[in-house]
Amino acid sequence: MKIFSLAHFLRHVSMPMLRAFTNAHPLGPHLSIDWEVTADTLVSKVHAAVEALHASLSNDELSAEEASSIEHALRLWQDDLRRVHLLSNDLASNEFHIACAYDQDALSALAIRDTREQAMWIFHERETLFRDVELQLAFQAKANGKSWKKHRIEPGLVLTNDRARLEAFSDAVARLYEKVGGGKSAHIEQSTCASDGSIQFTIYVEGPITAVTHFSEKKFNRVATRIALETALVYQPSTGVIESVVKGGSKNHQAVLQLFGKHVVGREIKPEEIEKTRFKLNELREGLETFDDLSPLGVEKIRLRRAQFKPRASTGIAIRIEASPEVNQEDAIELARKRLMVTHLFEAEYDLDGACVLVYLRALDGQKPKRFSFDVYSTGSSTIKNLSEKNQPIANAILQSLNVIEAEEATV
Secondary structure, eight states: OOOHHHHHHHTTHHHHHHHHHHHHHTGGOOOOOTTTTTHHHHHHHHHHHHHHHGGGGGGTTSHHHHHHHHHHHHHHHHHHHHHHHHOHHHHHHHHHHTTTOOOHHHHHHTTTOOHHHHHHHHHHHHHHHHHHHHHHHHHHHHTSTEEEEEEETTTTOOOOHHHHHHHHHHHHHHHGGGGGGGOEEEEEEEEEEETTTTTEEEEEEEEEEEEEEEEEEEEEEEEEEEEEEEEEEEEOOOTTTEEEESSHHHHHHHHHHHHHHIISSOOOOOOOOOOOOOOGGGGGGGGOOSSOGGGGGGGEEEEEOOOEEEEEESSSSEEEOOOOOSSSSOHHHHHHHHHHHHHHHHHEEEEEEEEEEEEEEETTTTTTHHHHHHEETTTBBSGGGGGGGHHHHHHHHHHHHSSSSSSGGGOO
16 A cells, blocks of 8 residues: 555545535534635645644634644544545455445445545445454455464354453453553454454554654654554354464464453353465476466466575575566566576575565556566465455466465465
8 A cells, every 4th residue: 555645645536525525524614615616726725724724723712622622633634534545445345345235325325436435435424334344454464474373163153242241351362461561451343344254353452662753843752652552353153263363472372362262252262273275386486387278367477576485404595586577577487597597406405485476467458458466475375365356366366277276275
């Protein structure tokens, strides 16, 4: 996701949508905007009104209560638009449509808007849904990372919705972090994914005191704060699979799962860790010739953008090769063969440990050619989950055709 720019983001929002969003926002009542101005000047007018409101905080005529209300609304304006920006993508749009499958009013509203305006509309019109999707995509981005593990427990468990029990669960998790400087405060959120029925629990624990450096009013400041430590669990009732993102290693994963059983399930559970299936990346060293015709999927060419080699011996130097993204240039394997010079030693002493697969799609009539990329590692991790709903099956089909994974190992 590109760096968020408020001015750039609002330039891509229509006048009716911007007006509806602003009027519904807590900042709206504090602003004075002429909505009849031309479209090319509206964004600058909105910015000017927000800046004028910010400048008014130094006005001695404002009561402490009024100043506090305005200051809070200004912070929400920046933060809420950034949250909308982060969900202005195809993954979020797909989740919105699935969740609104039986909500005809919402589907009609989404149909006439692009991904930015869809996120803006959902933010104020379906607030709970927006937060659910926000939590789901945040967890998805952390899956396959070093703090992520997958276990299997009983399917079909009935999980509590009782707020007192959920808060007891979050408080117990907070106590796990006290030994590393964490505080006692905790907050828990629960959400359900419309696409697969999985239930997610996200816990924020008060972290250790941290000094944050930043600029305020053109002055450099250090602020002592407590950053929230994030823990999350996703349970799929249909399969019994439970994924966890927990800091602190395997012991903390097990501890959090046992607390989940005690407080959320209501009894002890026996989680069995699901080992990752290792990807056969060495299959890519002989070339990227696929065993299947991928043209029906729109695939025109496949290249390795990056390749990382790990020595088989306990001692040695890992090597990372970077290639040009241009379609007609040599890929990372070809460059590796040339730079390492000795082909036989290269094949005998080094394993392909990680790769970035670059996929070029066939250009449709009148459109520019498109491409996307994803990372895969021999440990079984990948970034396929971060691709759009359209490109995920293409990535899995490519790995199957290259003999890197079997069909049942596809990432979903």
